[in-house]
Amino acid sequence: MLRYILQRLLLIPVLLFIFSILVFALVQAPPGDFLTSYIASLASSGSSLDQELIDMLKAQYGLDKPVHIQYLRWMGNLLSGNLGLSLEYQRPNAELIAERLGLTVLLALLSFVFTWVIAVPIGIYSATHRNSLLDYIVTVVNYIGVATPNFMLALVLMWWAFSYFGLSVTGLFSREFEQAPWSLAKVADLLKHIWLPMIIIGVAGTARLTRIMRANLLDELNKPYMVAGRARGLSEWQLVMKYPVRLAINPLASTIGWYLPELFSGSLIVATVMNLQNIGPLLLRALISQDMYLAGSILLIYCFLAILGTLISDILIAWLDPRIRMEKVGA
């Protein structure tokens, strides 16, 4: 097992190298660069830069060099632990990301907990009461939940809250707290705001997880070990919770690692629609303005977390399921 984990860890730099090329290529893919889009936005507001200044900025940012040189410069900086400077904000990328990281992780963790706390019990109920009225209701609600894009849900809820209750539910803070330093009152204000994005981001995942839990459990409920368990005198509740639920949750638990990149990405579209101060809008803004080092840094961290998450998932499933554990020890 240890050997296996080591092998996987050694693979990470190789994968990251490949991803870094892909990420860089993607960020570079739109025509033009940061300066051309900057000039365009200046032009649309009526002002302009003279050519001399443009050439100077180009040289300063290295935008006059060929693409592979730009990539090597970026890589060199990254290897020495430097995420570079944001072209747009004129601040270190690491700082920009760090100041939004806390809220991003908090929101993602909350919607993760929300998803699991709601989905697993409902999935269990749905499977053990298959084809009951409540199961049908849950099924319909789930289909709606899966099918509704969450930014759409966000828009509808925002409109509804505003037009019926006069509430503005965008953002994570009330206006007076937005720039205020941290205090108990600010935390309370955050809690007042964060539940709605938590639910909106969690809904689709909850619906999906409920369906998977239900399907996995239904498979297990017909297994012969259920008959054997009943025949040795276990009550239905004891039996269901101890054996089939454990077996049905295994494949789900193994996906927990995949949430790691989610924790960081901050549900880009919903966060933008709801004006949440997390990493999502930062990435979107960076992509639009072709702030390539900021976008590249965020995407590369995202890739790294995805690789790490997959490894965590694999370790988790081996830990949970002795059949897989033995296989890997044997290999």
Place this chain on the structure above:
Amino acid sequence: MHPPAFPLLSVQDLKAYFYMDEGVVKAVDGVSFDVYPGQVVGIVGESGCGKSVTMKAILQILEPGGKIVSGKVQLRVRRAGRPDLDTGGPNSAEELLDLTRLHPNSKLMRKIRGAEIALIPQEPMAAFSPVHTVGSQIMEAILLHNKVSKAEARQRAIDAFRAVGISMPEQRIDAYSWELSGGLRQRAIIAMALSCNPRLLIADEPTTAIDVTTQAQILRLLRDLQREKDTAIIFITHDLGVIAQMAHYVVVMYLGRVMEQGPVNEIFANPRHPYTQALLKSIPSVQSTPRVRLPTISGSIPHPFNRPKGCPFHPRCTQFIRGVCDSAAPELLAVGKDHLASCFLYQSQEVTA
């Protein structure tokens, strides 16, 4: 063998139906038989004749949609030192309990499962959870029915493993089911069933999926354990050879009904029902002429939603009496000592009229 005066289990006119969207399946449609202490009762029949459903109905562990419609399942229960089995009746060492009157999930019914009646389930290969050790699942049964510590339960599980002939029981107890061979898994299942000293053991096709050598070992093991502990066994199989080897008494089922029942020698030497006769003819024998096709029973089992009217076997019967067999179902009546058959050939016309 002389059976004791009172049966341990008495099944009387048991009916269990499944209510489905497509209609009602009468899986068990009036089954009666007795099991005496220490007796091995073999139940034979083709697939889908209701053997397993009858057993699940006795234990009240029918699949969703299945319901006991009528009939009784009388079980003689030990009361001495078992306050949990106290049903409030007059005090005596044993009490007759109609299991169909108990709620399937009631505490008393659960106390009976595993402790009084144990089951060796149909697919022993999958009867253990793959992510829990076999030992933990056997200990679970012991801890459910006995007030013992975990260490004591573990010791009992190891003893049960030793009793069924598993070598190195201390190590094997911590194995997962998929680490054991088919024969060992089968033995582990038997160890679990016997771990709480039940007085009745239901073995549902315990030798179907294992090779012939292991099968013979398992049968010998069951017979030895049965003699040693005087456990009664209901042995379900479609293998008449196994029945001849194991059973004292035989019940032949077809489409949820008992066709014939009697002592094993009577059934094999003097079968009365055309269905039993046909079944026996289809067994290959050393004396049968080589290179001749084995006789088979013509036709096939009807679809459960299309039960034939009258005797369920009449469309395939060679001695079918028009206007009689297809109009009413025959009753199960005596055709010899302890020997009953449900066939119009042995029933006077007054009875049928």
